[in-house]
Amino acid sequence: MDSRRSALPPESDTPVPRPLLPVVGQPAPERVDAARNRRRILAAAARIAATHGVQGLTVDLVAGAAGVGVGTIYRRFGDRAGLVFALLDEHERSFQSEFMAGTPPLGPGAEPTARVRAFLHALADRLEAQFELMLAAETSAPGARYRSGPYAVHHAHLVALLDQARPPGTDTHFLADALLAPLSASLIAHQRRTRGVTARDVKAGLDDLLRWSLG
Amino acid sequence: MDSRRSALPPESDTPVPRPLLPVVGQPAPERVDAARNRRRILAAAARIAATHGVQGLTVDLVAGAAGVGVGTIYRRFGDRAGLVFALLDEHERSFQSEFMAGTPPLGPGAEPTARVRAFLHALADRLEAQFELMLAAETSAPGARYRSGPYAVHHAHLVALLDQARPPGTDTHFLADALLAPLSASLIAHQRRTRGVTARDVKAGLDDLLRWSLG
């Protein structure tokens, strides 16, 4: 089937983008045709998102453009939300390395409270920069945001910081959820629509929220 | 159809009726057949939700049970989310009268900070009591929660209280959104699923959040 066989040496891209999160017992390696199709699908999806806008990114369209059946997309990405999250994956990875190993106050070295603030601000900026994709990822399937790898990572990161910043016995898991909740793309979409809220406003509001606790 | 015809003479006065110009804010009066169908639809929807569960509440099924076309449902309720919200309307109304005119600390008379706390707690209880319906209402359509009447009312209520409790210049609109955000049904569904969180935990967590500010 694949007539255009590359004469180049096997491309040196990332060895298997496998999950951002908890790898429990190695998910099994990916067959070469599967990997090739994943690449095609992502390329097609990115192309279509750029052309037709995110809301024009239908699964059938992507499948057609990638020369693949829709079943293949669902096996790889689970659902439409998974596909959109995959589109965000590259940015997400660099974001993760910034707050886990970058320079303070986002990275290690600063006070936990300052890191929490920097983290939320960075998230607000990221939301603004990739608003359409993030909104689509979040609304493509019910609960998609919370089930996603990135959410789990962000949550775990916040919990670690809050455990240092809050007295023992505090439910830092809930607190982390509560701090992430205002950064829901749907909520911010609503705030934009009704009150013209900007990323600057969001950050200021989050500071209000934090000043109480972390001042 | 409607056999009970009124024997009363045509009302003597009050020419009243429809304004010649569309009055923004005043919903046009509803025709009697429309009202009858609304009642039928809601009754059928409640019946089906009780029988098949909320996830079995499909629009086609409701239309069939109500003896009505699906178009009629959409004209009345806008979308599936609107229908589910309508199912919650009765409870919502009594809840609203409680926090607007009931006894303290939920109703007027208590300190604003205490009222905020009582309000959020009441919301958490309500969420627990009608979890399935609320989750369905929120996830039936993207952004349904924020576009809904109840959200606007809750938000306005919180803003009014926060305006009294926070120093001038605070963005109480954002703060209100931020306090309501953790009470998203989707988020709580996730917390239940992954950590077995209960309404008690939610309230304790919200108290943590508020203690900082409203000490």
Add this chain to the structure above:
DNA sequence: TTGCGAACCGGAGTGCGTTCCGGTTAGTGT
């Protein structure tokens, strides 16, 4: 090289929310 099973492939099929539109009816003015 050959055999074999697990993993993968594609696309027809399904279910459901939503829209569209030709026909019908309630309510008003004459």
Add this chain to the structure above:
DNA sequence: ACACTAACCGGAACGCACTCCGGTTCGCAA
């Protein structure tokens, strides 16, 4: 009583996410 029209009605049709399954391919081991 009659005419007129805006609002309403039903349900066929549509778009799209997602599933299912018979056929194919990869990768390993003999």
